[in-house]
Amino acid sequence: FPFAIKSCTALSLPFSGQQLHCQVIRSGCETEPFVLTALISMYCKCGLVEEARKVFDETPVSMLLGVCYNALISGYAANSKAFDAVSLFRRMRETGVSVDGVTMLGLVPVCTVPELLCLGMSLHGQCLKDGIDAELAVQNSFITMYMKSGSVDLGRKLFEEIPVKGLVSWNAMISGYAQNGFASHVLELYEKMKSSGVRPDPVTLVGVLSACAYLGARSIGQEVELLIEANGFVSNVFLCNTLINMHARCGNLAKARAFFDRIPIKNIVSWTGMIGGYGMHGLGEKGLELFDEMVRSGLRPDGTVFVMVLSACSHSGLTERGLDYFTAMEREYKLEPGPEHYSCVVDLLGRAGQLDEARELIESMPIEPDSTVWGSLLGACKIHRNVDMAELAFERVIQIEPTNVGYYVLMSNIYSDTKNVEGVSKIRAMMRERNFRKEPGYSYVEHKGRVHLFLVGDKSHEQTEEIYRMLDELETFIMEIGEEGSCDKCKEVPPSSMREHSERLAIAFGILNTDPGSEILVIKNLRVCEDCHVFIKMVSKIVDRRFVVRDATRFHHFKDGACSCKDYW
Structure with missing residues (x-):
């Protein structure tokens, strides 16, 4: 039975799995640990978590072994049910069922958000106490947890404590640094990884290329590109998409386009990256041509693509075309605009000097405008030195995001541009009061x-x-x-x-x-x-x-x- 149930899991055949479940009950094998575990895993992997819990709850407590708990905890984690996973773990501890490395590997992934970091740290402490922390897979899961929750120093400390680091450990750190914006740390760690003799894989190289894109480290990015070619990784669409982004952000649009054209089956990320690249360089017309080509190819645009399209229009002064795409987004593609889209349109109108229209758009929004929307209006006011509207936008934006020092600096610069000494003094006093410091250029x-x-x-x-x-x-x-x-x-x-x-x-x-x-x-x-x-x-x-x-x-x-x-x- 376990083998047949696993086959249903691998093929995502929940109906066949349910039929097998009925046969298991008829044969009287439903309390065998391996059969139970296979059924729970099958239901969880097919998205039927409630069915998995039903199997678990209908089993006598005395028959529930650690493998059954582990299967359901992993299932809850995989289906983003953090609360249920934690509750089951507590029940596991209360009933005296042994916790092992597999339990932790199932549970730790739910703690990768900052809100659950304290729980993750408690689990780490429990592992140290129980001696489970020596398992490399468990150590790697905690490194990933710390990095994903933004606690990079704790992740690095744990990483340094590992005597023999494998590829997964290096990747956890490199990816974590890249996701948290520590680009220089990524490159530093990559050099150490190469010196240690560990060979990078596509996951490593995605992180390194992201760092190169952030820093504009062209020569390092080109070295990585040669490594990708030499190892035959060019068929990896994730790497190709990252190469597109790296070359575009390092100023080489021709190279970015060459990689884009090499991808045989382009996904939405491929198109988004290239359209965004054109927009970033002020080549809005080319970006829009590419968007139209994407639509003709049969790929349905999503909200992220429209952010790139609207941004490209804004940077290229294509005001009317940008407004047309914004209208088409909802009318033709049934996509509801979010704050990020309204922010782009406010920027589009603002750059073109249509500040009153930008303000009217904000006031007519069906959703609550966020700080990026008001921030776009404030930025446009600086371009056109409109102090009155800037004061309105500034008042709104600091109500929403009172600790963002960038808005105070922007308002101070608007006052400075218009020789308003009193206004500059007022903003500086506000910043001193709140102990804000301007980000150094x-x-x-x-x-x-x-x-x-x-x-x-x-x-x-x-x-x-x-x-x-x-x-x-x-x-x-x-x-x-x-x-x-x-x-x-x-x-x-x-x-x-x-x-x-x-x-x-x-x-x-x-x-x-x-x-x-x-x-x-x-x-x-x-x-x-x-x-x-x-x-x-x-x-x-x-x-x-x-x-x-x-x-x-x-x-x-x-x-x-x-x-x-x-x-x-």
Whole structure:
């Protein structure tokens, strides 16, 4: 019977499984532990958890062994029934049934959300007490639990305590760091993994490529790409999708498109990644062409694709087309827009200067607008220096998200742009009162496999003297161009704090360390300011370099004194 029941489980045939269950009852074998376990697992894996519990409850307590409890706990966990899994575990302890590593492997996955971390830590303590923690599979499950719940330090501590680390342990850490945004830690751990002699698999490489995409670490990403080719992993659609994202976020759209075209059967993630890539680079028209091609291929778009489509329209100034897609989303595809879609449309209208229409849209929303929606309106108010509407948006956004320092900084900048000294003082006082600190601006440049980080006014780099000398030379050239009358903006001497913005330092470093004709990729954590945007445009006219700058909003491609965004960002 167990073999036949397992076959029904593997083939997802619950009806056949129920027929077998009837035969089990007729034969009188329903209390045999292995038959019970097979039935419980079969029902759980077919989604019939209540049936599994019925089998469990109808069995005499004296016949219920640990394997029966383990099967149902695992079933509850797999069906996202955390409360039921925990309740059954408590009953297991109360009735004196022995807990083992299998129990923990079934139960720990339900504790991967921050709300259940305390329970997970209690389970970890119980494992230490019972001596179950020595099992590598159990240790790996706890590492995964800590990383998924955001407790990366606890995950790393446990990882370091493992004497002989296997591939699963390394993957748990690398994936966990990648999911929590610790990109530099991913690359550091990847190097250690290679040194230890453990060979990466597709799971490892997805995490590493995600880190490369975040950091703009192009050369490391290219090394991983060669490894994927050499190991025959190119057929792995998850890896290909990650390669699309990595190349797009590292500024190489041609490479991203080449991988996209190689995928024989593209899933929704493939299309979303490529459409998003075009949108990020300001090539909205190409993104929309690809979306229409996706629809013609028979693949039904989902909400995530529409976020990319609307965002692409916003970054490319395609206001009317964006509104048409927003209407089609509900009318043609029966998808209910969420806050993220409304946020995109508010941004779309706001960038186009239609602030009143953006506000009307927010007030007519059938769902409660969240902070991203009001934040989009606030950002649009900065572009168009509309203080009155900015004050309204700011008031609403800090009611919803009072601890997000970015909104206070944005409002302060709006006041600063409009020379409203009183407004700036008011926001700064609010920030001091609440002990808020502005996120420091920083920029990355990758050179020879090393990521170089620059902060505002940074003087810690080994090439600091040469970098500042280069900046002085560039600014002298730009002032001369301004004196000749070709650029009014260039005649203004920026304050010293602006002269030392992180992206300028990164640009100067890039020029010093590359040959003429090279392309320099700079990754910035904040939106590039207007003055730095003008500066980089002028530098691209003076030196024989192409500059690709990825800021918090989009990509800017600078060449021969012009930017791909056409000053629309």
